[in-house]
Amino acid sequence: MADNVFIAFQTSDESRAIVEAILADNPGTTVDEQPAMVRVIRPGSLTIRRETVEEHMGRDFDLQELQLYLITLTGNIDETDDAFTLAWHN
Amino acid sequence: MDMPTTTKKKLGIKEKYALMTRGLDWETTYQPMDKVFPYAKFEGIKIHDWDKWEDPFRLTMDAYWKYQAEKERKLYAILDAFNQNNGHLGITDARYVNTLKLFLNGISPLEYMAHRGFAHVGRQFPGVGPRVACQMQSLDEMRHAQTQIHSMSNYNRYYNGFHSFPEMLQKVWYMSVPRSFFDDAYTSGPFEFMVAIGFSFEYVLTNLLFVPFVSGAAYNGDMGAMTFGFSAQSDEARHMTLGLECIRFMLEQDPDNIPIVQKWIDKWTWRGIRVLTLVAMMMDYMLPKKVMSWKEAWEIYFEENATALFNDLARYGIKMPDCAKQALIDKEHISHQAWATFYQYSAVSNFHGWLPSSEEMDWLSAKYPDTFDQYYRPRFEHWAKEAAEGRRFYNTTLPQLCQVCQIPMIFTEPTDPTQICYRESEFEGDKYHFCSDHCKNIFDDEPEKYVQAWLPVQQIYQGNCFMPDADPTKPDFNPIEEVLRYYNLQNGRDNMDYVGSEDEANFRAWRQTSTQN
């Protein structure tokens, strides 16, 4: 099985919407809730899509805004205007 | 020149960033490039094309200012509220505050060093992409140093042990562990610095400090620490990515770089692991309410993470460092070994020591079923009995230190947890001692560097850790008191047992005033 990538956020309204968007777009994602933070984990890769986040937030969302809620992540990053992807290349 | 100003296509983030950043630099001709960038080649790393650098996060300065200012607004609003509402009285127990003392004294000044180190590398790399990334990291690290100081400033007003953190980092015995780690990285060449900090400090160290430990701070009611911790780590996500990108870039530029990078990864993984000993003890012994054990945190944030990472790097021929095997064994031991050390040397430390309660020992037994009861419980129970009979054990003889990691030689043989691990090398007629094969290897590779180590024990015995007015020839000269005076450590307030301390008494009294008139 592919190695896991993960991304963790501080708990907040915004990050709840981001996590929901991740779950909608990435089947097989698991959620690990810790005090004041939430970590989402998925084998191989994980993509945050701008449009899906916007649907869950009900407003425009610039992916660079992730900076505000993010705590940590693993994997290689590829960022465009529409998607933010974490992946291991193996 | 034809300049249509209308119907411009909207630029994507990658194109926009490329235009905004790439191409700003140029090949100098009035001065030779080797003179402009004098440190780029001596480490032996070969770079053929700096433009092959992939920018991991594409933040232009305007976006940087916008998002970082937003983070700062949130952070200081929470801090102000926490301070105004006496948030420090809402923590689980004032023992917890001792983790913050370690943090402010031992970690925050390293953030400052990271800022200076990245300023240096951000000046010296000949490529514009990595330079801009390093410069932003330099600025972020200043943020971390200052937000940590500002967060803990309020604790300094009410608790002991915080009051002289920059001085203590430069003087107090155990502080030479984190400090020498950073001095080592800073004095290395710019590429090694990137592996040391971008990989070891960010990927190995801060992830374990700022994620599970800070989550623990939140669990213990410290919204201040939680806020600066998580907020800092959001920058670290960028930094880890930069470190990995730098490693990948070196590996892709020239096959000759691979063995050099491997050697640095081996060295710095181990340097980072040794410094983490302090964090291990913070998690297992110093958080009154515990989120997860050190061992569990290590498994999630190092083992799982590092395995994935090294699988990813395998295509370049990079292997998991050998020291990871020893770390796999050590995760069962280091928190106990470290806490036992600080307990016995707490007369000369700037935070308090205490023994785990019987409930805490049961928790440790459950988390460490293969080691705690067999090797460590007897030690703590013996000390508890001694203390109860009025013989609280304070060790007053100075310990032997490892020449490289500078931790007292407390670590045991990987094959025998009852045997201290001794390693030795000779260089230019002098003997040098190490806690492990890995520290010895680091020394043997660059002995000229590590013979310079400012080892606190050696310095005390040379007479270099007294104030200028101290007179060792006087009959009533008390060397320990004089060393504490040099440390600016307030004897009887900053040090010794938590039980009976001013911190304990004040916390209890202040909490009581909140329930009575």
Add this chain to the structure above:
Amino acid sequence: MQLDLRTVTVKPLRQTFTHVARRIGGDKPASRYQEGIYDLQATINFHYRPLWAPEYEIFDASRTAIVMADWYKLLDPRQFYYGSYTLARARMQEAAEADFALVEDRDLAAAIPPAVRELALRLYVPLRHLEWGGNTNCMFMAAYGFGTAFTSPALYHAMDHLGMAQYLTRVGLTLGNEAALDEAKAAWIEGAEWQGLRKYVEDCFVLSDWFELFIAHAVVLDGLLFPLFYGEIDTRLAGMGAGAVVTMLTRFEAEWFGESSRWTNAVVKLAAAESEANKARIEGWIAQYLPLARAAVEGPAGIIFGAETAGVVDQLVEQFSARLAKLGITVSAKG
């Protein structure tokens, strides 16, 4: 048990850190600037010498000829720590963004006569490289300077130069297109009018005394260049039909120079006031660099001012000398 912690009045044991109290004259409440700056840089008991500079300690006051008994005298009058710095820049960024958006949405660039627009591109876009040079030089000061009081504003200065290089890139993209960037780079590398500036900046890249570098770039060069471009040239272009458009697109730079000069002025004044030797050293550097900087800015100034150039630049030098006189520095043309 529910605690009402807000009602508790507890008397603090101390107001601030010991090292801060020592500097502000006793244990009293200290500002975030003071707590975030004082004594952060290590000064003793270093472990190893740099492999890249074994002649120095990690931080070493002997990296400059300037001597201060206390390097924390060089305080920043803006009292910037990271938080106040980013908030100040975020406000400026917001204003700049609004200006760029207005110019782009209304296509105000189209209203400028093409020749004037081309002139603006010729003048401003090559400066993005000069700003990158400013970034390089200020990073040197941030890295090798002594004392956080100086090095942290030097870092802000460096990042500001990067920001301005990026704003000037946007000026190129707003008034022109990507080709404007290529043409500007070609001009910077080969155009005769830019070579004086490029040489000046490259010569700065190899200086080893960080305070000398501070004088050469941040005080002398920027001291002529910003008033030239964001004052004289801007006014002239406005009169030629650019209206307020160029002014709007370079507002950040103009505002920045006004604000950041408070810092550069303070450093010069405080360092010179420390000793006659410092003052003589600073005056010597200014006498050495001012003629070079003057000749360097005459290149691009000539693009727009032609025969009037010498007069315009004379006036800038005069203003600069008056500014320095207020700081206790006498400017003489030859050193």
Add this chain to the structure above:
Amino acid sequence: MPVKAIKDYPLRVADSVDKFHGNIMLFVGWDQHLMFCAPFAWALPPAMRFGDLIEGIFPASFGAHPDFALIDWSKVEWLKSGKPWAPDVNKSLAENGLGHKDCLRFRTPGLCGIKGSGS
């Protein structure tokens, strides 16, 4: 391997013997007694009698351990740099061949720490 520096790198030994005012540093650890978290370090005159180290210095450093009073010093096994070694208690440190930053360990057969845990 020599260090890879940009130019000649000075050799600056921070704890060479000339800096100890005539003393030498000596390290001693007691195997299987990890209650003392690490071996101890002292700066001692090389003319000091080895027996004085045991009788005059050890009690203050190792005496807190309940096993210490039970040690039969004639049966103690010594190691120097990890190899078996036999001191002459009546000779000086120097005469015993001890130099700056030598590292000794001693073992006390039958005494294995608190409750035999190696502590």
